[in-house]
Amino acid sequence: TMVKCCSAIGCASRCLPNSKLKGLTFHVFPTDENVKRKWVLAMKRLDVNAVDIWEPKKGDVLCSRHFKKTDFDRSTPNIKLKPGVIPSIFDSPSHSQEHSYSVMDSPKKLKHKLDQVISELEDTKKSLRNVLGRERRLQKSLRKTIRELKDECLISKETANRLEAFSWEWCQESIEQDYIS
Secondary structure, three states: OOOOEEOOOOOOOEOOOOOOOOOOOEEEOOOOHHHHHHHHHHHOOEOOOOOOEOOOOOOOEEEHHHOOHHHEEOOOOOOEEOOOOOOOOOOOOOHHHOOHHHOOOOHHHHHHHHHHHHHHHHHHHHHHHHHHHHHHHHHHHHHHHHHHHHHOOOOOHHHHHHHHHHHHHHHHHHHHHHHHO
């Protein structure tokens, strides 16, 4: 028979005759589809040949290193996992040995996410351009109104200058607010 190896990425545990003495136990994937899926998702392993999540085959195992001490039922001589526990201890591979299947998302999913972000960025840029255009038009119209009031001698030159300065500050502030929010 072939030596069973742990299915986790980067884990070198192998099921050898002395494994149990070292406190290492091996556990087959649950038959309950829901729990099995949670195990697979926790492993963050992709199938290298597919663009999808890796599927465990019959007889594939995970070693006890990927479970917390509290996940085990030690009441019997044969150490078992408590029902429904999910493996939670995985080393993310170092950059030197980064595998294409060590990421949670498939390239298709990542591309989709990237496209979404780019599209959101474009929308944001467009609405920023609209806001800035509206600000410029408002500022022009405000300045024009101030000039007309001054020309008609409805406001003093000093007031006109103060209003000019104020309108300019106000426009700058509201532009900054729009940039931030």
